[in-house]
Amino acid sequence: MTQETTPGTSSGSAASPGQDTAHGRREGPVSGSWWNRAAVQEFFAERASRWDSRFPDDGPAYAAAVAQLGLRPGERVLDAGCGTGRALAPLREAVGPNGTVLGLDVTPAMLEEAARAGRHRHAALLLGDVAQLPLPDACLDAVFGAGLVSHMPGPGQSLRELARVVRPSGRLVLFHPVGRRALAARHGHALTPDDVRAEPRLRPLLTAAGWRMLSYADEDDRYLVLARRE
Ligand SMILES: C[S@@+](CC[C@H](N)C(=O)[O-])C[C@H]1O[C@@H](n2cnc3c(N)ncnc32)[C@H](O)[C@@H]1O
Numbered sequence: 202m203t204q205e206t207t208p209g210t211s212s213g214s215a216a217s218p219g220q221d222t223a224h225g226r227r228e229g230p231v232s233g234s235w236w237n238r239a240a241v242q243e244f245f246a247e248r249a250s251r252w253d254s255r256f257p258d259d260g261p262a263y264a265a266a267v268a269q270l271g272l273r274p275g276e277r278v279l280d281a282g283c284g285t286g287r288a289l290a291p292l293r294e295a296v297g298p299n300g301t302v303l304g305l306d307v308t309p310a311m312l313e314e315a316a317r318a319g320r321h322r323h324a325a326l327l328l329g330d331v332a333q334l335p336l337p338d339a340c341l342d343a344v345f346g347a348g349l350v351s352h353m354p355g356p357g358q359s360l361r362e363l364a365r366v367v368r369p370s371g372r373l374v375l376f377h378p379v380g381r382r383a384l385a386a387r388h389g390h391a392l393t394p395d396d397v398r399a400e401p402r403l404r405p406l407l408t409a410a411g412w413r414m415l416s417y418a419d420e421d422d423r424y425l426v427l428a429r430r431e
Pocket of ligand 1: 281282283331
């Protein structure tokens with residue numbers, strides 16, 4: 202896997218505010234958040250056309266992560282922060298032609314790239330924010346989120362919003378094709394305890410949001426959290 206070492210990328214989203222980051226420093230739509238929609242859109246728009254070619258070997262890792270959701274034919278799944286839609290084909294394969302796959306992203310340029318790559322054939326592409334999903338309560342069986350956690354505008358609120366749209370016992374996978382330590386090393390900085398992806402931080406956030414963490418893996422070549430809707 203060849204990856205550019207720019208924080209905020211698909212395999213490089215460990216930036217904190219003040220670094221080269223999608224978020225900038227201004228307040229986001231969520232009170233107290235440093236998330237900034239315009240900065241996120243600008244950051245990913247600039248990278249959208251090169252996104253897939255920068256990470257050409259990630260396909261099997263995405264397919265394996267999708268498999269962790271245990272999707273069945275006919276189920277309904279959201280790819281939250283879908284970007285160029287790298288997970289959409291395996292998600293469609295898992296739910297079959299009678300299932301529902303939604304790919305949602307806040308950056309129009311990423312969705313345009315998804316469509317250009319033909320991934321609108323696998324999913325309905327939605328422009329939107331994970332903190333305010335344009336979806337009714339409990340309408341989904343599962344959510345997949347790759348490279349999303351560190352971009353969430355207020356992780357607690359976003360995880361609650363994801364819980365709102367998933368039925369009881371539905372599943373959530375939070376994934377990244379590079380583990381936290383390898384990612385930090387690549388970017389030349391140390392792991393910090395306030396990283397929202399760290400288990401001691403993420404577990405209580407998930408619990409408070411209505412999820413039960415079932416497994417947590419933070420390995421060199423995979424970050425994967427599986428949770429179930431309470
Ligand atoms: C690191 S990229 C990952 C893209 C894709 N999931 C992948 O693995 O290739 C993060 C994506 O999340 C999107 N994003 C960031 N904040 C978001 C939000 N609040 N709501 C929806 N999408 C968001 C960005 O536009 C970007 O496409």
